[in-house]
Amino acid sequence: MHDTHGGNIFKFAHDHHIHISEISDFSANINPLGPSKKGLDALNERLNxxxxxxxxxxxxxxxxxxxxxxxxxxxxxxxxxxxxxxxxxxxxxxxxxxxxxxxxxxxxxxxxxxxxxxxxxxxxxxxxxxxxxxxxxxxxxxxxxxxxxxxxxxxxxxxxxxxxxxxxxxxxxxxxxxxxxxxxxxxxxxxxxxxxxxxxxxxxxxxxxxxxxxxxxxxxxxxxxxxxxxxxxxxxxxxxxxxxxxxxxxxxxxxxxxxxxxxxxxxxxxxxxxxDSNYIKDTKNLLSNESKYMYNSLSNFKNLIVYKPSANYILANIDDSQITVNDIQAELEHHNTLIRSCTNYKGLGPQWMRIAIKDHDHNVSLISLLGDILTK
Structure with missing residues (x-):
């Protein structure tokens, strides 16, 4: 029941003998800025x-x-x-x-x-x-x-x-x-x-x-x-x-x-x-730009049907019977990159994937990798 979520980077790192910092995780929909610095400072002060x-x-x-x-x-x-x-x-x-x-x-x-x-x-x-x-x-x-x-x-x-x-x-x-x-x-x-x-x-x-x-x-x-x-x-x-x-x-x-x-x-x-008002503002600004970039970039692939994002993730349907999300995941994992398979979502299946929106450098890297996979 609980193995159906994204974001299981610890298992992936263990299985592939790498550090979690080497993983690009697009499978979990988390703020691409990472935690608030003010929040972390407060956390550290409370450690005692x-x-x-x-x-x-x-x-x-x-x-x-x-x-x-x-x-x-x-x-x-x-x-x-x-x-x-x-x-x-x-x-x-x-x-x-x-x-x-x-x-x-x-x-x-x-x-x-x-x-x-x-x-x-x-x-x-x-x-x-x-x-x-x-x-x-x-x-x-x-x-x-x-x-x-x-x-x-x-x-x-x-x-x-x-x-x-x-x-x-x-x-x-x-x-x-x-x-x-x-x-x-x-x-x-x-x-x-x-x-x-x-x-x-x-x-x-x-x-x-x-x-x-x-x-x-x-x-x-x-x-x-x-x-x-x-x-x-x-x-x-x-x-x-x-x-x-x-x-x-x-x-x-x-x-x-x-x-x-x-x-x-x-x-x-x-x-x-x-x-942390600056953190909140910066997050919204980043997502505003990057969601447009990711939607437009993914929509350029002729074998993807892309759903317009409202938040920090994008759903896409692979419009090619010869390719499944498992195939794409396997290719991406060679580059320590994870996306979310939607196979277990009722009403979807093996042709569906969900991609988190991250910072621009990571997003560009993923689009490049997907280009290599989807245009073979």
Whole structure:
């Protein structure tokens, strides 16, 4: 279950007898700038305190998130990464089924399986705009219809959606989501929106991000927004995430979080990183330029169908029956370069790959390597 993610550089380094610094990892969607220097300085200062327990209430983290994202402190829950929060949601009592996006992040399903909640897939439809640009369509009507049918029934469900969705980058339509949230509320059911990559999108301040659906928690007591704090801030090794919801719902979730779930170093780092305005600005500027470069460069390959990125990763379909993502991975591994196979994503398969967007030098290098492979 847990070997389906990208970013397993330690195993690759061990198997190939190299140092991890020699690997170009495009398989994990992490901020290409690396961690915030201010965050690392704060972490280093806190090293002397690891002989003590972490701050059990996470007050400093909660206050910082409340200020940066413009959310009441009582509406925030901190966990050991977004993944822990997904598993915590699965422990809420009384839910009899769940819907997860296909394709979508595997931990939605895994968290429901752990809670013995049956899962059904929400298959996103592959479509094309009139100009030929491909995209994935969210089946809002199907979800709304099912939610309407639940009203008055005994069943209660949890619907998971990504905003943007991983691996395709599809953003949710706020009007359609409000309709769905209303219908699910009438059916005593829950809507969980994963915004782990939302901070990469747009040039507004983090609290003013027009693509975020975070403000829905003010009007809907059945909506939870889950957000990783390790993707944008480049510390997946530290583990920290947040959930935003109605205070009553937050209290229900909080009882399933163990004491000291978030360690001292993660607490120190994220408080400083969230306040590192230059780091945030530089990240957005870099991604704005590099996402255009990568999209245009990948689109130049005639045997790739490339989906326009919204965040820091790009999904591509290999339009050549003679080439699979495994073939491309094998060739790239000779150059210590990793990409993400999407073979295990429902609705995709062996012709699909996801590529993280990194700094320009790494991106140029990958495009060159792919050129050698795809134009043979």
């Amino acid at each position: 305190y690891i002989s003590h327990y972490p701050e059990v209430t996470n007050d400093a983290v909660l206050n910082t998130i409340a200020d940066v994202y413009g959310v009441d402190k009582e509406s925030i829950l901190i966990g050991n990464g977004a993944a822990e929060l997904l598993y915590v949601i699965g422990r809420l009592p009384g839910y009899t089924g769940a819907f997860v996006p296909a394709p979508g992040f595997s931990e939605y399903r895994a968290s429901m399986n752990a809670a013995n909640i049956p899962v059904r897939d929400i298959f996103y439809r592959q479509r094309q705009y009139d100009n030929g640009i491909p995209y994935f369509e969210v089946p809002y009507l199907a979800l709304q219809t099912f939610a309407a049918e639940l009203k008055g029934q005994d069943g209660r469900i949890i619907v998971f959606l990504g905003n943007p969705n991983n691996p395709d980058g599809t953003l949710l339509d706020k009007i359609q989501i409000k309709i769905l949230a209303n219908m699910l509320r009438d059916a005593n059911s829950l809507l969980v929106i994963d915004e782990s990559f939302i901070d990469f999108i747009g040039n507004e301040s983090l609290r003013d991000n027009s693509n975020s659906l975070r403000d829905l928690i003010n009007d809907y007591d059945n909506v939870i927004i889950v957000q990783s704090l390790t993707k944008f801030y480049a510390v997946p090794g530290l583990r920290i995430g947040a959930a935003f919801a109605n205070p009553t719902l937050i209290q229900s979730l909080h009882q399933f979080i163990p004491a000291w779930s978030v360690n001292t170093l993660a607490q120190a780092y994220i408080v400083a990183a969230l306040n």
